[in-house]
Amino acid sequence: MSTDAGHVLLREVWGFDSFRPGQEEIVRAVAGGRDVLAVMPTGGGKSLCYQLPALLRDGLTVVISPLIALMRDQVRALAAAGVEAGAYTSANTEEENDSLREGLREGRVRLLYLAPERLAQPGTAAALKRWGATAIAVDEAHCVAQWGHDFRPDYLRIGALREALGVPLAAFTATADEETREEIVARLFGGREPQVFLRGFDRPNIHLGFALKDQPRRQVIDYAKARKGRAGIVYCGTRNKTEVLAQALREAGLSAIPYHAGLEPDARRLAEERFQREDGLIVVATVAFGMGVDKPDIRWVLHADLPKSVESYYQEIGRAGRDGLPAEALTLYGPEDIRLRRAQIDEGGAPEDRKLADHGRLNALLGIAEATGCRRVALLGYFDEAAEPCGACDTCDRPVDVFDATLPARMVLSAAIRTGEW
Numbered sequence: 407m408s409t410d411a412g413h414v415l416l417r418e419v420w421g422f423d424s425f426r427p428g429q430e431e432i433v434r435a436v437a438g439g440r441d442v443l444a445v446m447p448t449g450g451g452k453s454l455c456y457q458l459p460a461l462l463r464d465g466l467t468v469v470i471s472p473l474i475a476l477m478r479d480q481v482r483a484l485a486a487a488g489v490e491a492g493a494y495t496s497a498n499t500e501e502e503n504d505s506l507r508e509g510l511r512e513g514r515v516r517l518l519y520l521a522p523e524r525l526a527q528p529g530t531a532a533a534l535k536r537w538g539a540t541a542i543a544v545d546e547a548h549c550v551a552q553w554g555h556d557f558r559p560d561y562l563r564i565g566a567l568r569e570a571l572g573v574p575l576a577a578f579t580a581t582a583d584e585e586t587r588e589e590i591v592a593r594l595f596g597g598r599e600p601q602v603f604l605r606g607f608d609r610p611n612i613h614l615g616f617a618l619k620d621q622p623r624r625q626v627i628d629y630a631k632a633r634k635g636r637a638g639i640v641y642c643g644t645r646n647k648t649e650v651l652a653q654a655l656r657e658a659g660l661s662a663i664p665y666h667a668g669l670e671p672d673a674r675r676l677a678e679e680r681f682q683r684e685d686g687l688i689v690v691a692t693v694a695f696g697m698g699v700d701k702p703d704i705r706w707v708l709h710a711d712l713p714k715s716v717e718s719y720y721q722e723i724g725r726a727g728r729d730g731l732p733a734e735a736l737t738l739y740g741p742e743d744i745r746l747r748r749a750q751i752d753e754g755g756a757p758e759d760r761k762l763a764d765h766g767r768l769n770a771l772l773g774i775a776e777a778t779g780c781r782r783v784a785l786l787g788y789f790d791e792a793a794e795p796c797g798a799c800d801t802c803d804r805p806v807d808v809f810d811a812t813l814p815a816r817m818v819l820s821a822a823i824r825t826g827e828w
């Protein structure tokens with residue numbers, strides 16, 4: 407591709423002056439028809455890395471994406487920028503489908519978003535071929551990882567689609583661990599090595615903190631109160647807790663709503679919309695809240711309970727500060743969390759080697775929680791990224807000293823972690 411053409415589109419279609427770190431190389435590879443696996447942090451700007459090449463290439467780019475709301479948002483944004491794009495989802499009306507098919511037949515549509523479930527319908531590959539599909543992009547590619555937390559069985563059909571179409575594929579994810587990467591390569595590229603891009607994982611604008619639970623409810627309320635008027639997410643381990651804490655926050659005079667997978671789809675959508683629109687709303691949620699959230703100015707993420715792994719922690723805090731402005735993440739944890747997370751893994755019914763790996767990811771998170779040095783160095787170290795002490799985490803703010811009152815508690819936890827007795 408001519409980089410110039412890319413820059414012109416970047417300015418004229420997206421209105422951006424420059425690529426974000428890592429974007430340009432990926433855009434060039436994708437536009438050049440390479441198989442690509444791009445691992446980029448949340449908020450890094452992955453969508454552009456397949457949308458812009460779609461305009462640089464001839465023909466139709468098929469985008470597989472896991473969430474209908476996300477697809478519709480992107481199609482709307484592209485349409486607003488003057489790009490012909492469509493989404494084929496179960497939420498479409500017949501009229502929408504008719505006009506979409508017409509655009510496809512006439513070769514006007516440049517990007518076609520498909521829900522993975524669509525791939526199960528016979529004739530899909532043939533139709534895409536007829537419509538001149540020349541590339542496939544897979545968003546949230548970690549959904550193909552069988553033991554990952556976002557596994558989507560229909561993602562397993564993408565490999566066959568790629569073979570049927572015989573076109574290059576570009577896969578995008580924010581999940582970095584090597585195991586997931588290998589699974590993506592095996593399942594999406596049939597083991598053929600794609601060009602891999604691993605972009606830095608640091609989110610320097612997010613202040614990192616961990617604290618032992620002491621009076622958990624009080625800690626949550628105080629933290630949220632101190633940030634009144636700024637949008638935030640409180641992640642909880644259970645559905646019930648989201649309701650209880652949201653209520654407690656409201657009683658403390660804050661604007662807070664619960665969110666979990668047990669709510670009616672309408673209620674969930676309403677919560678997502680309110681969060682997107684309202685200033686300073688707090689969503690008290692389980693991990694069900696997140697993948698579809700694209701709010702750039704989330705100022706803080708508070709984990710009221712320990713996440714289950716470093717990967718989950720990273721993804722969840724990564725929802726804060728996507729606009730690049732200062733944001734904060736605090737994680738509360740205690741022995742009870744550790745015991746619960748261990749039990750969830752042990753009783754989860756996964757094969758033994760998977761359980762072992764999950765314990766490893768939990769332990770890695772505990773390693774960060776108990777770090778006496780810089781949290782960011784510990785976190786990035788997990789992703790094989792070297793870093794200097796950051797000056798923007800609680801341990802950098804207040805170096806842990808041996809007379810710190812919390813230290814005995816930490817030591818107790820550490821001992822328990824080592825012996826695995828929780």
Ligand code: ADP
Nearest residue numbers: 422424425426446447448449450451452453454
């Ligand atoms: P990801 O999918 O990697 O989490 P998105 O594609 O949703 O990230 O992009 C995150 C935000 O960054 C969006 O608001 C997007 O418009 C913005 N963005 C992407 N690329 C650029 C760029 N080159 N310059 C400025 N903003 C950008």
Ligand code: MG
Nearest residue numbers: 452453545546
């Ligand atoms: Mg994305």
Ligand code: ZN
Nearest residue numbers: 780796799802
């Ligand atoms: Zn630090």
